[in-house]
Amino acid sequence: MESRPSRLLDLPSDILLLVLEQLFDDTKALCRLGLVCRSLWHLSLPFLLRTVDLSSHNDGRQHEQEDEFHPEIHADYSEEYRPLSLVTRQRAFLRLMTNRPDVASHVRSLTWTLVWVDFDEEGLTEIDLELWNVFSRLTNVHQLDLATLHQIAKELFIRRNPSRLFPAVTHLRLLRWVHRGLVDAIISSLDSTELHTPSFDCLQDEGAFSNGAPMSEDVAKTHARHASNVGLYERQRTGKACVFPGPMWTPLRVLSSRRCTPLTKFKLRTAPFDMNTDLRNYFTCFDETVRFLSTVRQTLKSLSIVFGENPIICDQTRVDTARNHRVTFRRWNIILAADFLRTLLLVLSHTDFSSLVSVNIQGFHVLDTAEPNEVQNMMLSDIRELSRGCLLAPWQRVTRKAKRKFHELFEQS
Structure with a gap:
């Protein structure tokens, strides 16, 4: 038979x-x-191979370390949250792509967490060093969801990515701390006239010296807010200025200068405010967001903006162990939230968003808690007036408490 x-x-x-x-x-x-x-x-x-998901960042909350006043959220590659044998399976994929480079063109969707090594390993293996070669062959990936865990932040290889990656991407999500050189390689390679859905989910710049070497946390804390903002983008691009930690705004800068004609959905979520990061990054991120929105106003159908609201500020039940520090922390949160919402309301009120049907703006609840003296001292009275004139962002909606807690940074949007 x-x-x-x-x-x-x-x-x-x-x-x-x-x-x-x-x-x-x-x-x-x-x-x-x-x-x-x-x-x-x-x-x-x-x-x-059409859909490859070798990730851990969409599996629910990761283990985190949180300081009461400076929430420092770090994903941990722990057994409690990671899929079993994630690194083993990633290496198996790398071996397949290395042995059969002809099949790389079949990958259409890639979800990947850059873990690099298992938690009990000290360094990269030979197959790990093929990752950038493999990624450079994935030229037909349309959907990319990428995050990174930094267990070996000082390893030079992880920052030596090719200058062009994933040129066919039309749906992009980048999450948390990512090396700027990697983000630049992706953003500069994609065809902006084919980009439909960019999502920057708490995307953060990691600290880096002008030569590209990673910056220590102590250096970032000491110098982050002391440098000039004049010509920052060009000076950082040419290696004449350091990159300090904070919200990453460079993808928006690049996309604003290019035609994103078919873009219909945009998501941006900023990480909770941290006084140890570079404040210029927050203000620049807000300005670049508005500039980008202005360039896609005719095609944008869905907009989601979430400001990283820290519940510590609005929680009156917490024991105040450092009143002066808390007052300063709260003041800067109000200033940043006010600046961001003001810029958003101005562009949404006076620019034609003819196709926009879905608007979700959250995380500005701290503005609704401002005392009368704070409203006067910080010149906040204009924001309510702007909100009254903006049908897309009424005050009651934008100042409601965010639905998701600030520590839930690794869940699928």
């Missing part, structure tokens, strides 16, 4: 491909089919 694999392979190739097409989102079925024989493995592999 003829074997079942042979009878299946006797089907016309177009019919067999239609069968596999129906199974492209059923990974288990495709894996079982590929185990039947070598011929079916070769046929099923392109369908298996």
Whole structure:
């Protein structure tokens, strides 16, 4: 009797491909089919590779370290939250792409957490050093969801990415602390006229000296707010200025200068305010957000802006152990929230967003808690007036408490 694999392979190739097409989102079925024989493995592999998810950042809350007044949120590669054998599976993918570079073109969707090494390892392996070569071959990825965990922040290789990566991306999500050189490689490579959905989820600049070397936390705390903001982007780009930690605004700067004609959805969420980061990054991020929104006003249909609201400020039940510090912390939160909301209201009130049907603005609740003397001293009275004249962002909506707590930074939007 003829074997079942042979009878299946006797089907016309177009019919067999239609069968596999129906199974492209059923990974288990495709894996079982590929185990039947070598011929079916070769046929099923392109369908298996269409969607690659080798990540941990969308699996719920990561273990974090939080300081009461300066929330320093760090993802931890712990057994409690990470998928089992994540690094092992990432390395298996890298080996496959290295041995079979011809199949790299089949990857259409990539979700990846740059973990680099397992928690019990001290350094990179030989296959880890192939990551940038593999990523450079993924030229047909349309959906990219990328985050990074910095366990080996001083390892030079992780910052030596190619200058061009993922040129076909149309749906992009970048999350948390990412090396600016990696973000620049992605943003500068994609075709802005094909970009539909950019999402910057608490995207943060990591500290770096002008030569690209990582900056220590002590140096960042000491010097972050003391440098000039004049020509900052060009000086950082040419290596004449350091990059201090804080919200990353450079992707918005680049995209604002290019035509993003089909863009329909934009999401931006800033991390909670931290007085140890560079305040220029916050104000520059706000300005670049408004500039970017102005360039996509005719096509934008959905807008989501979440300011990283820190619940410590509005929680009156907490024991005040450092009153002066708390007052300063609260004051800067109000100043930053006011500046961001003011710039948003101005552009949403006076610019034609003819296609915009969905607006979600959250995280400005601290403004609604300002005392009369704070409203006067910080010149906040104009914001309520601006909100009254903006149908897209009424005061009651934008000053409600954010639905998601500030520490839930690694959940899927």
